[in-house]
Amino acid sequence: MITLTINGIIRQIDIPLDTPLLWALRDTLGLTGTKFGCGISMCGACTVHADGEPIRACVTPISAVAGKQIVTIEAIDQDKTGKKVQQAWLKVNVPQCGYCQPGQIMSATALLKKNRSPSDADIDKAMRGNLCRCGTYPRIRAAIKEVAGTQEVKS
Secondary structure (H helix, E strand, O other): OEEEEEOOEEEEEOOOOOOEHHHHHHHHOOOOOOOOOOOOOOOOOOEEEEOOEEEEOOOOEHHHHOOOEEEOHHHHHHOHHHHHHHHHHHHHOOOOOOOOHHHHHHHHHHHHHHOOOOOHHHHHHHHOOOOOOOOOHHHHHHHHHHHHOOOOOOO
16 A cells, blocks of 8 residues: 555555556546556656656656655646646647647646746757657747747737
């Protein structure tokens, strides 16, 4: 039995401690917004926050996040910056297929919480582990800049 705090709710789950956080979220707790992409921490689809830091849930065992505050895409709108990121995503029309977008939003939110006015290089560095097969990178960058107030976006 392990106790995890996920989206502000304390949960006790009885699964092996080496279970990846992704499977605890999706299969045990029913939080399916966090996506499985590659399973080897290369695509970023499974990105969640642990104490405000973006982590890859597919390779993080639940034992590594005990005692940490885990936030998933289901609750990112409860964070002021996260809500702004989601609104910018819609305003700029970022998603195409949408599969990678939960991880993209989680990484963008973590970036903007640390750096309110990121440069293109800062954005590239923070987002480089999030792959988008549809190639929406210019819109992702535009949405991040929209939140930062460094680029006017045409609706």
